[in-house]
Amino acid sequence: MYSVIVVPPSSGTGSDQIRLGAGEHVGFGRTPARNGMVIAHEGVPRVAGEITAHHTFWLLSNLSEDQTYVVENPEGAGEHVKIAPGRVDAPVPFEFSRVTLPAAGDLLTFDVWAPRHAFRSVERHGLGGSATVPAFSLDRTKRYFAVLTALCERRLRGDTSAPLPTVEEVVELLRPGWPKVTRSAVYWNIDYLAVKLRLRPGPDAAEPGRRVHGKKESLVSLALRFDLVREDDLVVLTPLPSGAVR
């Protein structure tokens, strides 16, 4: 059970992602300690900081002398946290974070995901006992949820044998509610959903061409089986009122 996934700058394949279990930590910098994440830029301190996974969230230590780091929520409306130099173990509350390090005029970024962020009903604090809780919890305001809804759209509308939409079709479904959506954003969210829902890599994972399709199929089956999306969730695919940000 890992709490946090650190995605190094320009990570394409996923194989260089660093997975941290609760209590584990990883350093980053130009020449960090053993097993750390290397950020090869002259403007980055040799040991620039440290990330520690804690429960379902993570802590950031800024070990630089004079640079403030900014952690922003790329899906939030400018939501961010500033970590002053020397600050140790600052908690970061976002499920998705983009860490920005200023380095000699450049802004370097890497991402940190916290897929164990849990969401559950606050209702029904019934009659005591330790609660039985759902194993899958999705944030209905996140883009991954809109992507999952778009993937399930035809089947939610009652066509149980409908073929899965292509990524292009998903983009078209999402555009009214998410004008800047791109193919790569959809791919990214599909990959993230597979992590979030802990999808076992399928037997076809090795064949590059079928990989996304197998993943889409598994996500849709799982989501429909466990009612992770429902017909009334299709509202996330409708156009936003003007001025609202999603």
Place this chain on the structure above:
Amino acid sequence: MSPAPYAVVVPKGYRIGAWEVREPLASGAFATVYRAVRSTAHGGGLPRRAALKFLPTGTRTPRQLRHLRDLAEREVRLLRRLRSPRLIRMYDTLTVDDPEHPELDGATVLVLEQAEESLDAVLDRSPAPEHAPALLAQICEGLHQLRHAGWVHGDLKPANVLLMADGSVRLADFNTAAELEGTHAYTTAFATPDYTPPELLWPETDERGTRTRPSADVWAFGVLAHVALTGALPLPGGSPQARADAVMRYARGHEELRLSPALPDGWREIVRDCLAPAGADRPTTEVLLRRVEAAAGVPGPPRLSRLRPRGPRHRRPVLRAVLSAAVLGTTVLAAKVHAHVTAEDGTPVYAALPKAQAFPTGPNGKVLYGYHHCPRDSVCFFSEHNGNGNMCVWRGDDSDWQSGRATCDWTADAPVRSVFNNLDDDRPDRAVAYFRGTGFRPADADRRRTAQRTGCTPVNSMGNLAGTYAPRSHKLIDSCSSFTAVVDYLTPW
């Protein structure tokens, strides 16, 4: 709009089938259980009281409808197929058909045996109760019965362990139960973090969800045993999340398992083995049951014969003295010399105990029950009320209690005061008729009774007897209300 206090809100006095709903007993993540009384005079085999479990499977249910239906079906499927003394009994299933109450319309209702309280409530009131070992033995027995039938419970915890009025244990709440497909089963998407083994805390999934194995229940039993025996969870931390992290550190070998020093001798190894990081290293329920029964000092069943073809049953009466007083802390035990008068044909008749002594209470003022000492698939008679005192156990007929291969010595000059028919449901002859004469013959005044016997106890019943007599023989018959079993002794008319 304020959120609903329970998963399903049913108005008091609401009627469904033969039942009138009373107050809620418990509410979980997706179902609510209400106390109910039968509103019809003739129950047609239904008890006076029951617990109604409402699952919101109607069309107005806002979320997770399909999944809720799956959960309801799991429980119904299991309870329809499995009848066992340690599993809660289901009498009936109903569906609410009530367009006037759209939020209830379509709900699935399970009519269940009503329990006294949950283990959770017991532990809340008195952490680490004295009789925890005896309860754990019964819980383990239930787990083994489930496993034996090919199911994984999936959510074993104190709230899902119920205690009956007689003190015996029933496992309940089978919404999360999964039937094994070979070595594994698929879980529902629900779990209780503090009772979840490391392999299921952040498990891989496929289209059908998460795979689980019976060893997950064994882990949960280890946690439950630690809680029941020491009052604390085995892994440290101030929140379920922190404890889940501690479980992972332990499972990865980063941290030692530090069990409470309060764990009694004999239990430390059991709990440690149940909490083995790898499922394959945990004991099977069969091995576990033997060890738990040894540690609890309770008699174990020779083997689980349920669901297997039955071989010839040996008449093997077992005589055991049950020291309920020591186990339960009884303060009043009416083991006195019994004044008795002798009937004209020489059959002894004893004076009944005054009513005040009929319900011995413990230090907390609660009535003490000892029926749980009665092994499964047996008939037990006790020398005191409520299953206390000495116990004699049989698995078949006995034509003479005072001679033959086994005897029930204390009944030679003392009455029986309570009985528990704990026979398996699937026996053809599962009621016990008892007689004050040897060879299943009536004696004294019983000779003038139509049934030609002293008493008869149906399956799964227990209770206090008149306390004025001791049987000399007993016979297993198909039903107490049927005369066919005693037709030999009826005068033909």
